[in-house]
Amino acid sequence: MADRVTITTVARHAQVSVQTVSNVLNSPHVVRPETRQRVQDAIDALGYRANQAARQMRTGRSRLIAARIEPAQDGINGSILDRFLHGLAEAAAPARYRVLLYTAADDAAEITTYEDMLSAYDIDAFVLTSTHHADTRTGWLAERGVPFVTFGRPWDALGSHPWVDVDGAAGTAEATRHLLRAGHRRIGFIGWPPGSGVGDDRRSGWAAALAEAGIDIHGLDAVTADGVAEGVAAARDLLTRGEPVTAIVCCSDSLALGALHATGGAEPAVPGPPAPGRIAVIGFDDTPVAQAVGLTSIAQPLGEAATHCLRLLAAQLDAPGSRPPGDGQILLTPALVPRRTA
Amino acid sequence: MADRVTITTVARHAQVSVQTVSNVLNSPHVVRPETRQRVQDAIDALGYRANQAARQMRTGRSRLIAARIEPAQDGINGSILDRFLHGLAEAAAPARYRVLLYTAADDAAEITTYEDMLSAYDIDAFVLTSTHHADTRTGWLAERGVPFVTFGRPWDALGSHPWVDVDGAAGTAEATRHLLRAGHRRIGFIGWPPGSGVGDDRRSGWAAALAEAGIDIHGLDAVTADGVAEGVAAARDLLTRGEPVTAIVCCSDSLALGALHATGGAEPAVPGPPAPGRIAVIGFDDTPVAQAVGLTSIAQPLGEAATHCLRLLAAQLDAPGSRPPGDGQILLTPALVPRRTA
DNA sequence: TTCCGGCAGTTGAACGTTCAAATTATGCGG
DNA sequence: CCGCATAATTTGAACGTTCAACTGCCGGAA
Numbered sequence: 001m002a003d004r005v006t007i008t009t010v011a012r013h014a015q016v017s018v019q020t021v022s023n024v025l026n027s028p029h030v031v032r033p034e035t036r037q038r039v040q041d042a043i044d045a046l047g048y049r050a051n052q053a054a055r056q057m058r059t060g061r062s063r064l065i066a067a068r069i070e071p072a073q074d075g076i077n078g079s080i081l082d083r084f085l086h087g088l089a090e091a092a093a094p095a096r097y098r099v100l101l102y103t104a105a106d107d108a109a110e111i112t113t114y115e116d117m118l119s120a121y122d123i124d125a126f127v128l129t130s131t132h133h134a135d136t137r138t139g140w141l142a143e144r145g146v147p148f149v150t151f152g153r154p155w156d157a158l159g160s161h162p163w164v165d166v167d168g169a170a171g172t173a174e175a176t177r178h179l180l181r182a183g184h185r186r187i188g189f190i191g192w193p194p195g196s197g198v199g200d201d202r203r204s205g206w207a208a209a210l211a212e213a214g215i216d217i218h219g220l221d222a223v224t225a226d227g228v229a230e231g232v233a234a235a236r237d238l239l240t241r242g243e244p245v246t247a248i249v250c251c252s253d254s255l256a257l258g259a260l261h262a263t264g265g266a267e268p269a270v271p272g273p274p275a276p277g278r279i280a281v282i283g284f285d286d287t288p289v290a291q292a293v294g295l296t297s298i299a300q301p302l303g304e305a306a307t308h309c310l311r312l313l314a315a316q317l318d319a320p321g322s323r324p325p326g327d328g329q330i331l332l333t334p335a336l337v338p339r340r341t342a
Numbered sequence: 343m344a345d346r347v348t349i350t351t352v353a354r355h356a357q358v359s360v361q362t363v364s365n366v367l368n369s370p371h372v373v374r375p376e377t378r379q380r381v382q383d384a385i386d387a388l389g390y391r392a393n394q395a396a397r398q399m400r401t402g403r404s405r406l407i408a409a410r411i412e413p414a415q416d417g418i419n420g421s422i423l424d425r426f427l428h429g430l431a432e433a434a435a436p437a438r439y440r441v442l443l444y445t446a447a448d449d450a451a452e453i454t455t456y457e458d459m460l461s462a463y464d465i466d467a468f469v470l471t472s473t474h475h476a477d478t479r480t481g482w483l484a485e486r487g488v489p490f491v492t493f494g495r496p497w498d499a500l501g502s503h504p505w506v507d508v509d510g511a512a513g514t515a516e517a518t519r520h521l522l523r524a525g526h527r528r529i530g531f532i533g534w535p536p537g538s539g540v541g542d543d544r545r546s547g548w549a550a551a552l553a554e555a556g557i558d559i560h561g562l563d564a565v566t567a568d569g570v571a572e573g574v575a576a577a578r579d580l581l582t583r584g585e586p587v588t589a590i591v592c593c594s595d596s597l598a599l600g601a602l603h604a605t606g607g608a609e610p611a612v613p614g615p616p617a618p619g620r621i622a623v624i625g626f627d628d629t630p631v632a633q634a635v636g637l638t639s640i641a642q643p644l645g646e647a648a649t650h651c652l653r654l655l656a657a658q659l660d661a662p663g664s665r666p667p668g669d670g671q672i673l674l675t676p677a678l679v680p681r682r683t684a
Numbered sequence: 685t686t687c688c689g690g691c692a693g694t695t696g697a698a699c700g701t702t703c704a705a706a707t708t709a710t711g712c713g714g
Numbered sequence: 715c716c717g718c719a720t721a722a723t724t725t726g727a728a729c730g731t732t733c734a735a736c737t738g739c740c741g742g743a744a
Contacts, residue, residue, distance in 0.1 A: 004730095006730055006731085008730080022731070051729090055730080055731055055732075058730085058732040
């Protein structure tokens with residue numbers, strides 16, 4: 001097997017010192033164009049690639065970004081994260097970064113993992129997902145000056161780090177307006193118990209859109225844990241109250257699927273107009289299930305979110321100390337995907 | 343901020359040379375128990391962790407395993423891979439390996455990525471997914487002596503490398519027998535066009551189970567591309583032939599979902615006995631959609647598969663040159679998950 | 685002519701670890 | 715108590731790269 005091509009091989013081949021090769025790679029402007037070209041040719045001819053480990057030893061930078069891969073939780077609402085991860089890996093490659101996976105059961109375990117990855121691998125940055133109230137992770141990282149971005153805004157408003165999030169309220173507001181335009185007035189909402197940042201945010205969009213239309217939201221919302229069966233129960237509840245709702249916006253596709261069942265059943269796929277006489281239902285996240293069942297849902301721009309995360313990190317890493325433009329806090333707008341259920 | 347704890351720090355603290363610390367870490371048997379303990383205590387007290395980059399420079403080993411993350415293809419059948427990846431990351435951690443992600447549009451691009459990752463990061467091994475006929479990747483890696491495992495058997499039977507796969511035929515056979523036990527005799531199959539290893543394998547299980555029961559499969563199967571709409575069409579086709587089928591085994595949950603629609607519609611979730619008078623349908627992969635819709639499906643043991651992949655790699659990496667036990671070719675049996683549709 | 689400044693490139697050291705060889709410590713038979 | 719074999723530990727070098735300091739060289743101002 002061919003011997004390893006190192007910077008020394010290239011240097012010999014181009015008749016220069018190793019440092020000059022290094023300069024061509026890292027600060028091309030200091031080397032005369034003529035020489036630069038000669039070195040570049042040698043690099044190409046030999047197929048040289050800088051050894052990351054050696055480089056890392058000197059610079060302390062690994063060009064590695066760590067991201068957590070979560071277990072497929074509920075299943076329906078999972079598959080969000082893996083699309084995000086794919087986007088992340090794809091955005092990382094052109095910036096010459098790579099994504100390293102890790103798993104962790106809870107915040108404490110995750111922090112232990114940080115320690116390990118930082119000391120053993122010199123991870124350059126972390127991408128945190130599933131931010132929540134009393135999130136101990138961001139503080140820990142910030143304290144140590146480790147660069148990171150969160151996908152999900154900080155719900156406690158403590159400190160301000162770069163983050164990317166999707167505007168859940170804008171999504172549910174758009175969904176609600178969509179239903180208003182279709183003539184619905186009594187539009188219900190099935191959401192999660194107050195206290196989850198994401199859930200409260202999504203509920204607020206629905207409430208705002210109704211307020212905008214001058215509709216009193218009293219008695220129009222149901223609160224329940226996530227799940228299909230829970231969605232069935234909550235929808236039945238909404239339907240048996242004083243004046244029944246004619247449409248429901250849901251906090252998740254799981255809940256929406258349940259609502260769909262409680263309000264007349266769903267037929268999978270096959271495009272066509274919404275069946276008349278049924279209650280309109282809109283879910284959230286545009287999961288495969290929604291696509292399969294023909295459920296109108298709200299799609300998060302996950303690829304875009306990933307790209308932004310990486311851009312923010314790259315800005316931090318490549319120009320240390322400099323704040324990214326716009327304070328590095330980016331709120332993306334999700335898109336309503338109209339299907340057969342609304 | 344605290345200075346980096348290196349092997350030198352530990353050595354000073356334990357009053358030994360750096361090499362002794364290194365020995366405690368890598369070949370504890372050569373160091374006297376007493377000394378070993380002293381060094382170990384120093385390691386614990388200082389929270390020392392070996393720097394992977396430096397170690398890698400000497401040993402040429404990165405303890406990094408690369409795996410590809412694919413785009414969320416069809417959506418319904420995706421979410422298989424991310425469960426596998428999660429399993430992989432989880433299995434890697436205790437073995438002190440980490441999983442590095444990459445993306446690639448096709449085999450050629452993937453091989454280019456191999457080159458990059460091997461020369462820049464000294465990746466120890468690769469986990470290949472989505473094996474197919476005329477797969478150029480395995481040959482490339484084998485030629486260069488790069489350790490790898492495939493999740494998915496080699497469909498061309500060229501060369502023999504370690505692989506882990508799920509016995510699709512066993513799955514469809516079990517599904518078919520399940521239907522036979524329920525009294526069905528005319529059991530159809532909706533599969534993909536011949537030529538895809540996975541598809542042919544799954545079809546063969548169905549055929550074998552029917553043959554076992556003395557049933558002629560003639561006229562009982564339909565061939566189509568994957569997709570919900572395609573499933574609808576194929577199921578209609580099966581239902582309008584001479585003697586209609588009373589049950590259908592499908593090559594994927596997408597197809598099954600289509601079949602379900604064509605044969606009377608599905609109602610999401612909510613447990614209960616199969617509705618009478620409807621045609622029984624069984625899907626494949628036990629995706630979130632199946633769980634949500636109450637579709638009986640065949641679940642691949644993805645976590646187990648991931649664990650085996652990692653075990654096979656670890657065996658190769660930790661004892662180079664030694665063939666893993668059982669030739670390192672592992673076929674796992676999937677499990678039927680009975681729900682409301684069969 | 686002399687000296688200085690700046691550019692292009694080179695040299696030597698260092699990052700943290702492990703390997704191979706050398707050195708020192710320990711135990712044992714005579 | 716010596717000599718020797720073997721165990722335990724240390725020393726020096728190396729992995730591939732970049733940083734900091736250095737050497738030559740050329741042109742221009744004094």
